[in-house]
Amino acid sequence: MNEENIVEIKDLRKSFDKGKVTALNGIDLEIKKGEFVSITGPSGSGKSTLLNMIGALDRADEGSVHVAGYDLTLKNDLSEFRSREIGFIFQLHNLIPNLSVLENVEIPLFERNLSGEEMRERALKLLEYMGLSDKVNRKPTELSGGERQRVAIARALANEPSIILADEPTGSLDSKNGQLILEHLRELHEKEKVTLIMVTHDMNVASLANRTIEVLDGRIKT
């Protein structure tokens, strides 16, 4: 694996429904450390499946997937990889409703052997960074859509991941809140030098990235 690359994928194939539905049909992809890449394509093109493969949420049928030095086709339990290297941001915030904003951000830290105080400090710092210091004790239902997504970004950053994977992060927001979230993500990429891979079907959003990859029928369009 080239040392400059954080993601190296070769001839990745994935199908569902016992092979009846082909999602990825021979993907070759390299992403450099610190890059901001957007993945676009129509619905059902396989872009979210590709993102799930990079984040080790799903397994390849064929081909090789190397991410942050891990060979994702080899190991059975990839929870440690996800905990150390990946931060996910979903279209829907997916916050836990009965926990406070602060507790939601602490959730990924359970696997990191930190004391309660250390967990709290790190979560508070991230919420301050996201401009939510005054909302730490609120429940997700007491926040606006944009605020919830900012909490979700703070949660994704909790484990100090090397890659942030965002699947339509502005898809459920109005344009004003969507813009705010994109600014946060761009700032994150520029200041923290974190690798950002974002799936979107919106070409305006995609244009913010350093590089745009278009997926069509399970292949990267060249």
Next chain:
Amino acid sequence: MSFISLIVKNPFRNKTRSILAIIGIAIGIATIVALGIVTDGLKSSTEDTLKAGGSDFTVMESNISDMLFSSIDEDYVDKIMETDGVEDAVGVLTAVQPIGDNPYFIIIGIDPAKLYLSEMEITSGSAFSSEDAKELVMGKVAAENLNKTVGDSLTLNNTDYKIVGIYQTGNLQQDGGVFMSLDNAQEIQGEEGKVTMIYVKIEKDANVEQITQSIEDKYGNDLTTVASLEDLQSVDQGLNVIDTASWAISLLAIVIGGVGVINTMIMSVYERTREIGVLKAVGWKNRRILSMILGESVVLTLFAGVVGIVMGVVAIQVILAMGMSGIIEPIYSLDVFLRGFLVALIVGLVGGFYPAYRASNLPPTEALRYE
């Protein structure tokens, strides 16, 4: 936030469902606890009866299913007295008759000269004087329940017996009945020349085991000796039946409670499928998800354990208040409460395992796609 506090918080997201599940399990635990309190009281009372008057062991008929069915010839009292090491022996006839509100009113017939062996304390009046006199002494509890005092009479089998004294022994069964002469008791029961059991007191340095062995060797065909509650359980099936029933009810409570917990936890996991997907995405190990769901199940059942124990104690108090205080002697032992908690814990672990296993093995992408 600690992992434990997360586990304690989660089961109460859907308060109505959790409270209903807790009540369902608590009813089972309450049954176990209430039955345990009554059974322990019964065992203690039976043990007191066996050791009446500080006797060292009791002799009763062999091959019987319940000690009250024992019937042996009165002649054996003298034969036992002749056994080496025996200091004293007295034959007693125990009968049960429904009197007033008490369906288990105990009548104990004993030689007046050996009344000292019963270790009773006469609190008013005196002991009955002779074999022939139509007299009896009444237990304190029976006197209170029947509103009788010294000088009143009690009719048994159409014969009036004068109450000459009120006694207490501290044993609910005995204090809820009467003592009278052996002849009178035999007449009431129509069992002339028979006794139910023989209380035996041994000499100071004599060995109980040697003496009981000697009696069993000589009269083993007709008699058996009982020196402890364990001995009694080997000859008296009544206590065994209660013990077995108690365990059967515990098992039933585990099964019913377990099914309730499985249902509650499966619903909870089902509703939180997407959330479980997120937990996997942020790096939670399968083991942690399993521990969380199993922990939630145990929290639910331990709450049910506390509620069930309180319900069990309250149920006993209600039963006592309904006029059963002369029959039931509750014993609130730590053992009974621990048994309630143990059952709650088992229900939590057994009922929670399958939902926890299912949650921990959910594929993350499927869980995240769940609507």
